[in-house]
Amino acid sequence: MNKALIIIPAYNEGITIGNLLDRLKEPDISSIADILVMNDASKDNTGEVVRSKGIQVVDNIYNLGYGSGLQLGYKYAVSHGYEYVIQMDADGQHDICNIPEIYKALTTADKDGNIPDIVLGSRFINGWKDYPTSLLKKIAYKLFGFLIMLGTRKKITDPTTGLQGLNRKAFSHYSRYGNFDDKYPDANMLMQMLLLRFNVVEIRALMHTRKSGVSMHSGIIKPMIYMFRMSVSIIAVWIRIKLFKEQI
DSSP states (O other), X not given: OOSEEEEEEESSOHHHHHHHHHHHTSHHHHTTEEEEEEEOSOSSSHHHHHHHTTOEEEEOSSOOOHHHHHHHHHHHHHHTTOSEEEEOOSSSXXXXXXXXXXXHHHTOOOTTSOOOSEEEEESOTTOSTTSOOOHHHHHHHHHHHHHHHHHHSOOOSOTTOOOEEEEHHHHHHHXXXXXXXXXXXXXXXXXXXXXXXXXXXXXXXXXXXXXXXXXXXXXXXXXXXXXXXXXXXHHHHHIIIIISOOOO
């Protein structure tokens, strides 16, 4: 068993996940991390594809949602003694070349001797030019980043990135009841962890646009609802921790 576990939440990703898993089996990845796919009651052949590759998979009987799938993966990592978790999407947007870089960042101290609790793979450290995105999503990213900066004084360029590395302290915290959003764990969780004094850092990540399937934030109405819900959640986290002194 490796020290790190790659957790991949998947819902109807049968078209893309096979190629992703093949690439994750390459020696530079397989030598540092095991793989766990959280199949969230997919209606296609996602589970069958994963099993055909000899990869560990958890098949949810009912669709629990993105956040619940991740949290179940954290519980698995805790119970199996992993020291690090790297989470990535199943749709091919997260290039596997980021995995060694995130692992390196998780295990390397900075000049002051501090080791990160959470490493974020950012699309936007060098601005927007390298990764095309819609105007509405740009507004959302800017808004979430502004709220985090306002609440924590920490600049986060990509507050909704699904490509993250966590040490045992961080994913153990997330694994416990009430500590993790079971639907959309994005910028609100970063606000929480920063306020609780977890060390969060960003590194540049290579990402691709989705080639197939449908994003859970597709269309016009869904992104607007998501933007409102996430903004309220970020503010609520700040109120709970800063005003009510809640130690989640």
